[in-house]
Amino acid sequence: MVHAEERLALIECFERDGRAGRTVDVHAWPLTLGRALSNRMVLDDAYVAPRHASIGPDAQGRLVLTVLDTANGVAVDGRRHGAGSTCLLPEAGATLQLGQTRLRLRLPGETLAAEKPLPAAAAVATPWLLGLALLALALAELGLGLDPGADLTAWLPVVVGLPVAVAGWCGLWALLSKVFQHRFDFAGHLRITLPWMLAVQLTDAMLPPLAASLGWPWLWRLAAPLQVLLFALWLREHMVHVLPAYRRTVTAAVAAATLAGSAISLSFIHRATDSYSRAPYMSTLPLPATRLAGTVPPSVLVQDMARLAEPLAARAKKAREEDEDDGAADEE
Numbered sequence: 001m002v003h004a005e006e007r008l009a010l011i012e013c014f015e016r017d018g019r020a021g022r023t024v025d026v027h028a029w030p031l032t033l034g035r036a037l038s039n040r041m042v043l044d045d046a047y048v049a050p051r052h053a054s055i056g057p058d059a060q061g062r063l064v065l066t067v068l069d070t071a072n073g074v075a076v077d078g079r080r081h082g083a084g085s086t087c088l089l090p091e092a093g094a095t096l097q098l099g100q101t102r103l104r105l106r107l108p109g110e111t112l113a114a115e116k117p118l119p120a121a122a123a124v125a126t127p128w129l130l131g132l133a134l135l136a137l138a139l140a141e142l143g144l145g146l147d148p149g150a151d152l153t154a155w156l157p158v159v160v161g162l163p164v165a166v167a168g169w170c171g172l173w174a175l176l177s178k179v180f181q182h183r184f185d186f187a188g189h190l191r192i193t194l195p196w197m198l199a200v201q202l203t204d205a206m207l208p209p210l211a212a213s214l215g216w217p218w219l220w221r222l223a224a225p226l227q228v229l230l231f232a233l234w235l236r237e238h239m240v241h242v243l244p245a246y247r248r249t250v251t252a253a254v255a256a257a258t259l260a261g262s263a264i265s266l267s268f269i270h271r272a273t274d275s276y277s278r279a280p281y282m283s284t285l286p287l288p289a290t291r292l293a294g295t296v297p298p299s300v301l302v303q304d305m306a307r308l309a310e311p312l313a314a315r316a317k318k319a320r321e322e323d324e325d326d327g328a329a330d331e332e
Contacts, residue, residue: 006027007025007026007027008026008027008028008029008108009026009031009093009105009106009107009108010023010024010025010026010105010106011023011024011026011031011041011103011104011105011106012103012104012106013043013101013102013103014102014103014104014245019181019244020104024040024041026040029055029056029057029063030054030055030056031054031055031056032051032053032054033048033052033053033054033055033098033103034048034049034050034051034052034053034068035048035049035050035052036050036051038051039051043098043099043101045098045099045100045101046099047072047098047099047100047101048070048072048098048099048101049068049069049070049071049072051068051069052067052068052070052074052098052099053065053066053067053068053070053074053096053098054066054068055089055105062088062089063088063089063091063107064086064087064088064089065081065086065087065089065096066085066086067081067082067083067084067085067086067087068083069083070083071083072098072099073085074087074096074097074098075096075097076089076094076095076096076097077090077094077095078095089105089107091107091109092107092109092110092111093105093106093107093109093110102245126191127187127190127191127194130194130195130198131163131166131194133198134162134166134194134197134198134201135158135159135162135163137198137201137202137205138158138162138201139155139158139159140205141201141205142154142155142157142158166190166193166194166197169189169193170186170189170190170193171186173189173192173238173241173242174186174188174189176242177189177241177242180242180243181242185241188241189238189241192234192237192238192241193234193238196230196231196233196234196237197234199230200227200230200231200234203223203226203227203230204223204227207219207220207222207223207226208220208223209290211223212291213290213291213292214292215291215292225262228258228261228262229258232254232255232257232258235254236250236251236254239253239254
């Protein structure tokens, strides 16, 4: 039986899902790492040299990593060291990258993170409450758009379609968790989906009426970018849940995709409207009693509309010229 006082260090080998798998107790220094069977820790990695690295104390008793005969070197906490170099290891331990193998060196001087509490009873009921709130919001939006006297079948797309869509979305992410983490974590992805989906729906449902009530068009224009941002963060949470060891890579990939998609969307909007934002539009106006902004005399409206005459005339002229060019091309 190995006692804690006999263990000088512990080396954990991370799996591809970011969790620690194989562990090796260190009872004596030096510790050699590589593919050869003569090493204290044998690594089954084609990108690791037969004798890749060695860890041992120096004359002052400090742990030092020595990189041996390897072309790929060793990365210590993200910093690469080539063959023949040495690196003083922190007293709290370090993360080592040898080839495609990621190791964590744990030493007695490390500071452990606080214990995570188990989910409380209230947390278990939270997904149900969020799901009911999401369904109620979707039903309210559908009710505003339905014609008076609509039959019950008009409610089926929300009553049936919304739960099926949520289950399908979470099921796809759970399949990815099964591939990368070997566990079908449907509940975990459901806990991610419900609050983010509710936030996206609330943004779409609340900001336009609030903009109309306050008389702030910029608040209406803020709804679409805010929804894109929320969806990007929502997607990032799913991907980090699937690949916890690649948090930075996932964040960078989602940010790049969001910026690229936003740029393409803005280019299409500008091409269609000669502006980078669409004009505020609502299919149903809020009740007059909810309007909080002050009223203005009709003359102010006339003055504001007069400023639109010149740009509208320019657009009409451009449209006529394009029609004439198309007509001339057809005649040829």
